[in-house]
Amino acid sequence: MTKKPYDLIIVGGGMAGASLACALADTGIHMAIIEAVPWQSDQQPSYDVRTISLSHGSRLIYESMGIWPQIDNDAVCPIHRIHVSDRGYPGIVHLDRKDAAVEALGYVIENRALGAALMARLETLEHVDVLCPAMVSDVDVDENFATLICTMDSEDITVVGKLVVIADGGRSGLREKLGFQSMTDDYCQTAIVCNVTPGKSHQHCAYERFTPSGPLAMLPMNEDHCWCVWAVNHEDVEGLIALPEDQFLGRLQQQFGDRLGRLSRAGKRYTFPLARSRVEAYTGRRVVLVGNAAHTVHPVAAQGFNLGLRDVAWLAEVLAFACGRQQDPGSSDILQQYEKIRDRDTQQVTGFTHGMIKIFTSRLMPVIAARNLGLLVTDMFPELKQVLLKRTMGLAGRQSRLARGLELRELPPKQ
Numbered sequence: 001m002t003k004k005p006y007d008l009i010i011v012g013g014g015m016a017g018a019s020l021a022c023a024l025a026d027t028g029i030h031m032a033i034i035e036a037v038p039w040q041s042d043q044q045p046s047y048d049v050r051t052i053s054l055s056h057g058s059r060l061i062y063e064s065m066g067i068w069p070q071i072d073n074d075a076v077c078p079i080h081r082i083h084v085s086d087r088g089y090p091g092i093v094h095l096d097r098k099d100a101a102v103e104a105l106g107y108v109i110e111n112r113a114l115g116a117a118l119m120a121r122l123e124t125l126e127h128v129d130v131l132c133p134a135m136v137s138d139v140d141v142d143e144n145f146a147t148l149i150c151t152m153d154s155e156d157i158t159v160v161g162k163l164v165v166i167a168d169g170g171r172s173g174l175r176e177k178l179g180f181q182s183m184t185d186d187y188c189q190t191a192i193v194c195n196v197t198p199g200k201s202h203q204h205c206a207y208e209r210f211t212p213s214g215p216l217a218m219l220p221m222n223e224d225h226c227w228c229v230w231a232v233n234h235e236d237v238e239g240l241i242a243l244p245e246d247q248f249l250g251r252l253q254q255q256f257g258d259r260l261g262r263l264s265r266a267g268k269r270y271t272f273p274l275a276r277s278r279v280e281a282y283t284g285r286r287v288v289l290v291g292n293a294a295h296t297v298h299p300v301a302a303q304g305f306n307l308g309l310r311d312v313a314w315l316a317e318v319l320a321f322a323c324g325r326q327q328d329p330g331s332s333d334i335l336q337q338y339e340k341i342r343d344r345d346t347q348q349v350t351g352f353t354h355g356m357i358k359i360f361t362s363r364l365m366p367v368i369a370a371r372n373l374g375l376l377v378t379d380m381f382p383e384l385k386q387v388l389l390k391r392t393m394g395l396a397g398r399q400s401r402l403a404r405g406l407e408l409r410e411l412p413p414k415q
């Protein structure tokens with residue numbers, strides 16, 4: 001079966017790919033989105049059991065897209081305060097929504113609820129073909145088109161388009177196939193994630209606690225539960241996962257401390273190996289990478305998908321403008337424009353998260369002294385706090401039209 005050429009083909013209907021299709025909903029751009037695993041499936045790697053912390057800036061983007069009001073309210077918990085500490089040392093930073101004059105600094109959202117809202121929107125779009133389950137196995141690009149081979153219902157089909165967006169996640173197979181060079185740093189850490197019940201109410205505070213093995217986050221959830229993201233060295237994972245619940249909670253409590261009272265009822269524990277990766281260039285001939293396919297960061301400070309959603313918002317802006325003027329969306333000028341816009345934010349976020357891990361896992365006394373001084377000074381000086389708040393809220397640097405509550409397509413983005 002050969003389909004007529006699309007303006008845009010998105011490979012991967014995870015959070016980044018589906019968000020891009022929804023962001024372009026009102027432009028009429030003729031799109032196909034190809035996803036290997038149905039969103040309700042237990043095997044779905046994007047809309048899985050996790051909850052994700054979305055920044056205030058990401059909320060603004062989803063509001064402009066009309067997605068925010070569609071997310072099930074029961075699956076969203078606002079973050080009013082953030083408490084950052086260094087286990088065993090005095091450095092602490094408090095961030096408060098009052099310092100930023102916003103309703104919430106961010107929101108903890110169940111991935112599946114976000115998936116449900118995105119998929120419900122996709123189903124209403126007549127100019128978008130959702131091919132799922134369909135696995136892309138090969139891609140070839142020439143001067144005029146990108147041609148993809150994918151397997152759907154045990155048949156190989158060919159899908160042709162002017163531009164292909166690779167949003168197939170951090171283990172992107174297509175990235176390598178297309179010759180993109182990527183750099184990877186293995187943190188030799190794994191995140192153990194689970195739901196826990198604290199003895200005291202979290203009062204909408206998100207905790208980020210640095211420990212010698214890695215950071216431990218306790219994120220507020222509804223019904224006074226917390227979502228725990230605990231980064232530990234690879235060699236400790238198996239032992240921690242195998243521990244009976246009370247002993248696991250004891251180890252967790254030892255690292256986290258008593259700020260939330262006695263921790264109880266750990267839900268099922270899941271593991272995710274952690275690495276940082278970044279491609280040297282985000283675009284190639286008729287190809288662009290977004291989300292984790294372009295950059296994967298450590299979950300410290302919850303930056304990963306927030307960064308990916310800013311990719312999506314800017315790419316939608318560039319493509320909507322180009323298509324509104326009947327320009328070829330896969331032309332190299334359009335892709336260069338996108339590349340220039342995204343480079344700085346990506347470098348800053350990957351550098352910021354990587355730097356935090358290096359600094360906060362160091363056991364060298366001068367580094368420990370400097371980082372604690374840094375935390376104390378940041379807490380004391382409102383100007384420094386504002387810098388950290390902007391980064392945390394996803395408002396550092398230039399903002400896309402969607403992040404500013406504007407419609408797509410009016411003016412070309414400045415480079």
Ligand SMILES: Cc1cc2nc3c(=O)[nH]c(=O)nc-3n(C[C@H](O)[C@H](O)[C@H](O)COP(=O)(O)OP(=O)(O)OC[C@H]3O[C@@H](n4cnc5c(N)ncnc54)[C@H](O)[C@@H]3O)c2cc1C
Nearest residue numbers: 012014015016036046053136168169291292302304305306
């Ligand atoms: C423990 C942990 C906690 C995190 N917490 C946060 C947080 O609090 N805040 C935050 O912003 N980020 C967080 N992140 C990062 C966030 O999970 C990722 O940035 C996000 O999932 C990336 O979305 P994506 O759509 O780019 O990729 P993915 O979620 O990996 O989705 C890729 C999609 O592509 C599909 N696919 C793959 N190959 C093919 C193919 N060949 N053909 C068709 N389809 C294909 C897959 O099935 C999948 O649906 C966390 C990450 C981890 C590991």
